[in-house]
Amino acid sequence: MSNKIINFLLGKQEEKPEKQPATQDNAVENKQKLLNAICEFFRPFFGTTEFTDTIVVWVANSQPVFQNFVREKTFETELRAELQNRQLIAINKAKFEFKTENSPVELNLQEIASGVYIQLVAPPQKEELPVKEVFTKAKISIANGKGSLAQNEYLLDAEQQTTFNIGRGTEYSNFVVIDGDNELNNRVSRQHSKIVFQANKGFFLQSRNTDNRTIINRKLERFADIKDLNTKILLQNDDEIELGKSVCLKFEIVEK
Numbered sequence: 001m002s003n004k005i006i007n008f009l010l011g012k013q014e015e016k017p018e019k020q021p022a023t024q025d026n027a028v029e030n031k032q033k034l035l036n037a038i039c040e041f042f043r044p045f046f047g048t049t050e051f052t053d054t055i056v057v058w059v060a061n062s063q064p065v066f067q068n069f070v071r072e073k074t075f076e077t078e079l080r081a082e083l084q085n086r087q088l089i090a091i092n093k094a095k096f097e098f099k100t101e102n103s104p105v106e107l108n109l110q111e112i113a114s115g116v117y118i119q120l121v122a123p124p125q126k127e128e129l130p131v132k133e134v135f136t137k138a139k140i141s142i143a144n145g146k147g148s149l150a151q152n153e154y155l156l157d158a159e160q161q162t163t164f165n166i167g168r169g170t171e172y173s174n175f176v177v178i179d180g181d182n183e184l185n186n187r188v189s190r191q192h193s194k195i196v197f198q199a200n201k202g203f204f205l206q207s208r209n210t211d212n213r214t215i216i217n218r219k220l221e222r223f224a225d226i227k228d229l230n231t232k233i234l235l236q237n238d239d240e241i242e243l244g245k246s247v248c249l250k251f252e253i254v255e256k
Contacts, residue, residue: 031069035082037113042083042091051090053120058103060115070098134202137254140166140176140195143240147185147247150177155254158197165208166243167192178247187213187244195251196232203251204232205241215242 038057045051059066069075076096083092103109109117136158142149154176156164164175169190171177176195178188191208198204207214207226216224216233217240224233237253 027065030065031075031078034066034069034113034116035079037116038079038118039082039086039088041110041112041118042088043086045088045091046086048088048090051094052123054095054097054123055091056097056099056119056121058099058101058109058117058119060102060117061100063115066113066116067100071100134200135253135255136197138195138203138235139252139254141250141252143248143250147188147243147249148179148182150179156195156197156203158203162197164195164197165191166194166249167208176249178243184246185244188247189244192243193226193241195235201234203235205235206232213242213244216240217242217248 057070059070061067075098079096080092083089103117103119107117107119109119111117138156139153140149140156141153150171154164156175161175165173166176166178167174167190168178168180168185168188170180173190178185178192189209189212192212193205193207193214196204196206205214205216205226207229210227210229212227214226215222216226216235218236223239226233235251237251239251241249241251243249
């Protein structure tokens with residue numbers, strides 16, 4: 001009579017076997033069990049299109065065979081192939097780390113197989129930079145008494161229009177009109193330059209003719225000499241704009 005039957009007749013409960021560490025006796029089967037356990041953990045993420053956490057797989061010292069598996073160079077490739085087969089696309093693209101040591105107790109991680117635990121580490125949050133306020137209004141006036149305008153100053157309102165032509169002539173072709181009756185302004189062309197507003201960026205200065213002299217002075221120093229028609233320079237408060245050789249305009253931000 002077997003011990004199992006004798007124990008049953010005596011009313012003894014059959015003791016359940018303790019979890020045993022994996023052995024090399026069937027390496028292929030044990031590796032597949034490990035792959036299955038990891039993939040099964042992520043089954044709820046089926047259909048997820050984005051997964052940004054780093055996946056850390058901890059393998060305890062009590063499972064040296066599993067540790068050997070994750071140390072193999074090909075293990076991660078095999079794992080990704082298994083995830084791909086199960087259409088866990090987002091998980092397949094995630095970053096994996098494998099740690100062959102006991103996981104810290106304080107992490108209280110879920111055990112997915114004997115001695116194997118999964119930890120999900122969220123990416124560090126980027127520090128949000130303060131949003132730079134972009135002003136939509138500015139004004140143009142004469143700087144240092146050099147040159148003259150058809151009127152005292154011009155208000156640039158980006159909520160009304162975004163391109164402001166500058167030149168000598170009439171208001172029909174220019175928004176900022178350089179006084180054409182003043183001979184000192186003759187070096188300014190009728191299509192000299194323009195200020196263009198770009199949303200969320202600000203006011204930019206451009207030339208309208210490669211032969212024109214358009215210079216930005218910033219903090220009493222020459223900052224830019226614009227000749228190329230595709231060059232755009234973002235204007236700052238109190239910039240001075242030289243047109244020709246005798247006209248100097250002042251650019252000022254108008255706060256709300």
